[in-house]
Amino acid sequence: MSQHILTAVAWPYANxxxxxxxxxxxxxxxxxxxxxxxxxxxxxxxxxxxxxxxTPIQVQADKEGVTARELADRYNRVIAEDLxxxxxxxxLFTRTTTENHFAIAQEIFKGLHKNGYVxxxxxxxxxxxxxxxxxxxxxxxxxxxICGYDGARGDQCDNCGNQLDPIDLINPRSKxxxxxxxxxxxxxxxxxxxxxxxxxxxYLQGKQGEWRPNVLKFSxxxxxxxxxxxxxxxxxxxxxxxxxxxxxxxxxxxxxxFDAVVGYLSAxxxxxxxxxxxxxxxxxxxxxxxRGYYFMGKDNIVFHAEIWPAMLMGYNGQGSRDGxxxxxxxxxxxxxxxxxxxxxxxxxxxxxxxxxVIYVRDFLSRYDADALRYYISVAGPETQDxxxxxxxxxxxxxxxLVAAWGNLVNRxxxxxxxxxxxxxxxxxxxxxxRAMLARSRAAFAPVGAELARSRFKNAATxxxxxxxxxxxxxxxxxxxxxxxxxxxxxxILHVALQVVDDAKxxxxxxxxxxxxxxxxxxxxxxxxxxxxxxxxVGEDSGRQYPVITGDYDDAARWEHTPLRAGIxxxxxxxxxxxxxxxxxxxxxxxxxxxSAES
RNA sequence: GGGGCGGUAGCUCAGCUGGUCAGAGCAACGGACUCAUAAUCCGUCAGCCGUGGGUUCAAGUCCCACCCGCCCUACCA
Numbered sequence: 001m002s003q004h005i006l007t008a009v010a011w012p013y014a015n016x017x018x019x020x021x022x023x024x025x026x027x028x029x030x031x032x033x034x035x036x037x038x039x040x041x042x043x044x045x046x047x048x049x050x051x052x053x054x055t056p057i058q059v060q061a062d063k064e065g066v067t068a069r070e071l072a073d074r075y076n077r078v079i080a081e082d083l084x085x086x087x088x089x090x091x092l093f094t095r096t097t098t099e100n101h102f103a104i105a106q107e108i109f110k111g112l113h114k115n116g117y118v119x120x121x122x123x124x125x126x127x128x129x130x131x132x133x134x135x136x137x138x139x140x141x142x143x144x145x146i147c148g149y150d151g152a153r154g155d156q157c158d159n160c161g162n163q164l165d166p167i168d169l170i171n172p173r174s175k176x177x178x179x180x181x182x183x184x185x186x187x188x189x190x191x192x193x194x195x196x197x198x199x200x201x202x203y204l205q206g207k208q209g210e211w212r213p214n215v216l217k218f219s220x221x222x223x224x225x226x227x228x229x230x231x232x233x234x235x236x237x238x239x240x241x242x243x244x245x246x247x248x249x250x251x252x253x254x255x256x257x258f259d260a261v262v263g264y265l266s267a268x269x270x271x272x273x274x275x276x277x278x279x280x281x282x283x284x285x286x287x288x289x290x291r292g293y294y295f296m297g298k299d300n301i302v303f304h305a306e307i308w309p310a311m312l313m314g315y316n317g318q319g320s321r322d323g324x325x326x327x328x329x330x331x332x333x334x335x336x337x338x339x340x341x342x343x344x345x346x347x348x349x350x351x352x353x354x355x356x357v358i359y360v361r362d363f364l365s366r367y368d369a370d371a372l373r374y375y376i377s378v379a380g381p382e383t384q385d386x387x388x389x390x391x392x393x394x395x396x397x398x399x400x401l402v403a404a405w406g407n408l409v410n411r412x413x414x415x416x417x418x419x420x421x422x423x424x425x426x427x428x429x430x431x432x433x434r435a436m437l438a439r440s441r442a443a444f445a446p447v448g449a450e451l452a453r454s455r456f457k458n459a460a461t462x463x464x465x466x467x468x469x470x471x472x473x474x475x476x477x478x479x480x481x482x483x484x485x486x487x488x489x490x491x492i493l494h495v496a497l498q499v500v501d502d503a504k505x506x507x508x509x510x511x512x513x514x515x516x517x518x519x520x521x522x523x524x525x526x527x528x529x530x531x532x533x534x535x536x537v538g539e540d541s542g543r544q545y546p547v548i549t550g551d552y553d554d555a556a557r558w559e560h561t562p563l564r565a566g567i568x569x570x571x572x573x574x575x576x577x578x579x580x581x582x583x584x585x586x587x588x589x590x591x592x593x594x595s596a597e598s
Numbered sequence: 599g600g601g602g603c604g605g606u607a608g609c610u611c612a613g614c615u616g617g618u619c620a621g622a623g624c625a626a627c628g629g630a631c632u633c634a635u636a637a638u639c640c641g642u643c644a645g646c647c648g649u650g651g652g653u654u655c656a657a658g659u660c661c662c663a664c665c666c667g668c669c670c671u672a673c674c675a
Contacts, residue, residue: 010675018675025675054673136673214602218670221601229672256673297675298602307672341603342669352674379611384604385668392610395624403637411634418633458612461622475639480632574635 009048010296014075021350025297035509036451039558047267049094054256082360092271093548104266105259106242115323117314126181134234142169190228196310219305341381417569424490425565440502463506523567
């Protein structure tokens with residue numbers, strides 16, 4: 001049965017290029033999942049974009065001497081190019097600075113306001129005297145009033161661990177420019193989270209046994225202490241507040257996180273408009289049979305398991321104050337929040353500022369996208385933090401991609417091509433032949449089941465087991481010794497090629513690039529698994545910007561497909577380059593070098 | 599301070615609701631083979647399942663305490 005699947009991928013923040021830790025959290029898992037779902041016959045809508053508002057972008061822009069918009073334009077493009085190069089099959093990867101996004105974010109705000117879940121409140125907040133902008137807690141530091149530690153951040157003291165209020169800091173100063181922040185009364189809109197505690201509790205309880213336990217525990221625990229939360233900021237870079245008296249103010253904007261999570265909805269609507277059927281998005285958002293899967297790193301759980309559901313409930317009129325849905329109609333809540341843990345880098349935390357980092361772009365300039373996709377799938381931070389090491393990367397690449405999988409493809413096609421020039425016909429099959437064929441066909445169900453529940457490590461491991469079995473089968477059948485018995489030789493090679501074809505299908509979600517090559521090698525025509533591309537699009541204002549999109553209505557199906565004998569085979573070229581173990585030292589040296597520079 | 603996660607063979611990790619759960623891959627060592635990117639296949643080696651208690655007929659698996667490491671704590675995925 002075909003289902004509508006929304007793959008909602010966390011929005012990368014456009015204040016710099018993204019590193020491999022980022023894409024291991026949201027990028028590769030969401031794409032493996034989406035590719036599988038499409039192959040299984042479901043209607044996938046995979047959306048995301050760059051998150052471009054908020055103080056950090058403004059701060060970074062000031063530092064570089066450009067406007068926030070210029071900075072966002074630049075990194076939007078860099079990020080879009082990187083994600084495209086990784087083969088992430090977004091139906092639409094857009095941005096938060098579009099007219100459409102502004103309108104939808106404002107619509108959600110208005111719906112919440114109409115139902116009484118948003119209210120104004122005057123609070124004391126730190127602002128920067130020189131710019132008048134909100135100085136977020138994390139940009140204020142000073143002496144801890146509890147332990148006297150000098151480097152305490154506004155929200156917490158790293159020394160004694162106590163939660164702080166920036167106004168209590170002794171000698172507070174701005175981390176941005178060192179000036180003394182001013183604490184002033186400022187009026188902000190608050191989202192009434194306590195009004196959703198009951199509804200959220202019911203919602204989350206219903207996910208018991210379905211979500212990864214760490215995500216659920218974390219979310220349920222947070223319900224204990226829900227407070228109203230400010231959803232506006234003193235800033236001129238962002239989405240204006242859509243209420244009379246506020247709309248035209250240049251000093252108040254929606255809080256970046258408020259507008260960013262609305263992106264899933266606004267991007268779906270933008271996709272529908274661009275696809276020619278402006279109402280098409282409703283099939284993923286207002287459909288009891290549709291499922292919404294949200295992919296992100298664990299630091300985003302609170303926004304996706306708490307705040308975004310609360311916003312949707314409020315918009316729908318489903319909190320303690322009830323209400324009626326806004327003009328878009330009632331919207332579906334996330335079915336599942338799939339959160340990854342963190343990737344560390346040779347034992348240390350990724351940090352752009354400390355240069356403990358490998359940018360996606362740099363990685364892909366030296367290694368294959370499929371090699372990175374494979375590593376993340378099989379050794380990534382799926383259920384616990386994991387450490388990326390270059391030696392592990394080289395080992396996995398050489399041992400599993402090159403020696404096991406690439407070699408199976410290469411030896412099978414090479415032998416068949418050399419001896420027969422075509423995919424040979426199978427004659428009488430032996431028990432061993434039948435067992436081998438049954439083995440690879442039987443893998444579709446369990447590997448698919450693991451993929452459907454986002455257990456990528458298990459799925460990749462089980463797919464690779466088929467590859468190992470096939471290498472074993474060839475070792476036992478020894479077709480290279482059967483020069484005098486071409487009929488038997490044909491049967492063995494037919495079986496081997498058929499298993500290669502099955503394994504190619506099983507590995508397509510992880511390795512779309514190399515699976516496409518195998519598809520062509522075995523005489524397949526057309527596109528096997530579609531790849532994303534960047535297109536320039538425009539909006540009413542005339543502004544042009546790049547989006548990632550693609551045609552994924554391709555040939556790949558999650559099933560065994562019988563090979564047709566007689567199709568010509570060319571001598572194969574290696575699928576994956578083998579890496580010289582020396583690259584481990586080179587990369588470590590590179591890392592040390594950049595670290596030393598800063 | 600509050601919360602979460604992890605500590606299982608040299609390394610990276612599987613082990614869901616307690617009873618073939620003591621496993622896989624890599625590494626190491628020995629052997630076979632040569633179709634293939636010196637790839638593949640077979641075999642061997644290995645672990646007081648962090649520590650100490652407890653529950654149970656039975657505990658890596660549940661409970662308590664402790665030790666170590668990591669993470670989140672709401673503007674770094």
